[in-house]
Amino acid sequence: MTLGGLCFKEYFCFKVPGLPFQPLLLAALWFCLQIDADLASKILATLSSLLFLVVSIAKWRMPRHFDIGDKTKYDV
Template sequence: MADPHIKSEMDWFDYISVILYRLGFVLAAPSVALLPWQSAYPARELCFVAAAMCASSLHIYIKSFRLTLQGACWVGLVCAMLGYPMIGLGGAFITLGGLCFKEYFCFKVPGLPLQPLLLAGLWFALALGALPVAQILAALSALLFFIVSIAKWRMPLHFDIGDKSKYEI
């Protein structure tokens, strides 16, 4: 989590990781929006990709939070590969929802702290086949992903890195 007043020197890996993290939010918006709809668009798989992009590039100082959010994504991916895609999607939602909650403290986007609850509700609606409810929750969640994506891209890249000396390794 960044300190915007501190500008650490960034190497090529820092630039790539910040861009991947931000692109993960961009990809999450349409992927989540299309989850409850029958389409040729591989929405669930792209939700996994979005979560993995964010999880692989987290810039959170506190190691336990960073590892929890990354672990949820990786366990979810393993579950999906083992034939439990809904459990896997839950892991991706934990990662994406947790990161939206974190981003609320940076951007104060109204509704963003509710993103984990929206994604939990969406997961249950999808699991239970309640498609009208899932469609509403997916639209709200996608809108929040879209808003936070715009907010992230409007700020300089170094804001995501912050003070490198504060990271718990």
């Protein structure tokens, strides 16, 4: 669920369609796993993993100094 929240935050950087719904997809996936809904859990897991893959590739391509954010917070 923490990664789902991170994906929601990263939507504001990368504007990947569907990314704000990642926490809901993961919650629905957990629910489907609890009630043994195999087909639904496979579909939700596939959608979630594709969104995670897209975000991972976008983060990997981003220059490192962009990820630091407000550099004044790190001044001593």
